[in-house]
Amino acid sequence: MPVRSQPHSSWAEVYDLAYEQSFGEFYRQLTEATVKVITDRFKPPARVVDFGAGTGRLSIPLADMGFNVTAIEPCEEMLNQLRQKKQQGMLLNDICSTMQDYQGKIEFDMALCVFTVLLYLRDEDSLEKAVKAAYASLKPGGMLLIDIPNKSLFQSYSRKDHRIERTVSVTEQTDDIFIYTEDLKVTQPNGDESSYSDTFPIRYWPAQTVRHLLEKAGFVQDADLSHDFSGAGAYYWLMSKR
Numbered sequence: 001m002p003v004r005s006q007p008h009s010s011w012a013e014v015y016d017l018a019y020e021q022s023f024g025e026f027y028r029q030l031t032e033a034t035v036k037v038i039t040d041r042f043k044p045p046a047r048v049v050d051f052g053a054g055t056g057r058l059s060i061p062l063a064d065m066g067f068n069v070t071a072i073e074p075c076e077e078m079l080n081q082l083r084q085k086k087q088q089g090m091l092l093n094d095i096c097s098t099m100q101d102y103q104g105k106i107e108f109d110m111a112l113c114v115f116t117v118l119l120y121l122r123d124e125d126s127l128e129k130a131v132k133a134a135y136a137s138l139k140p141g142g143m144l145l146i147d148i149p150n151k152s153l154f155q156s157y158s159r160k161d162h163r164i165e166r167t168v169s170v171t172e173q174t175d176d177i178f179i180y181t182e183d184l185k186v187t188q189p190n191g192d193e194s195s196y197s198d199t200f201p202i203r204y205w206p207a208q209t210v211r212h213l214l215e216k217a218g219f220v221q222d223a224d225l226s227h228d229f230s231g232a233g234a235y236y237w238l239m240s241k242r
């Protein structure tokens, strides 16, 4: 069966560098604030499922603190980066799957779906399935932290410093569908240069659509944490499973 290329496959090895260099201190603070939402509510070894875990920005520090983490990520190359950061003794399981296709037997205390994971879902059926999968993954009383990016995030930008030269172009197609194109040049400390490119569709989801599907799945809002994440350009909602 042919392997379908996923968004991020071609530049997973430099994803961390590209994001760290692009977003700097804000990126580190965002990670700290997100981890704090979990540590304020649960103590290790509570079970956390990280949907769209990427290279482990959240999964790794949580596993390092002793949380029992399951990282769900559809891009094998991103998951490989996460696996390389796994240390002995960490309770860190990884599964290559989309959020909407995930089915598991473990019941989690906390689910994460953050940092634009929703944008990769391009039809309402997938969004609904993803929200239902998050609900099904939780114990009664379990919580979901989800971000819903504002339309203002759908913008082109470029960054240039001694390590990266990056152009992200975001162009609207139709019906809230945008085409994301990444062009990235990385300079290694020894002077070697490598170039990467990627292009894939993304979708803007109005907050009311996401809220409707969350409530339909059975979630109730525990807190609107958007204020704590000001600057992220997204709503951050903490939802609980009744």
Ligand SMILES: C[S@@+](CC[C@H](N)C(=O)[O-])C[C@H]1O[C@@H](n2cnc3c(N)ncnc32)[C@H](O)[C@@H]1O
Binding pocket: 006, 007, 008, 051, 052, 053, 054, 055, 056, 057, 058, 072, 073, 074, 075, 078, 097, 098, 099, 100, 113, 114, 115, 116, 117, 120, 121
């Ligand atoms: C911008 S990254 C964010 C990674 C991580 N959540 C974080 O906070 O750093 C978005 C991730 O979502 C993943 N993704 C794409 N489609 C997905 C889907 N249908 N279900 C779950 N994750 C998906 C991408 O492969 C990518 O790793």
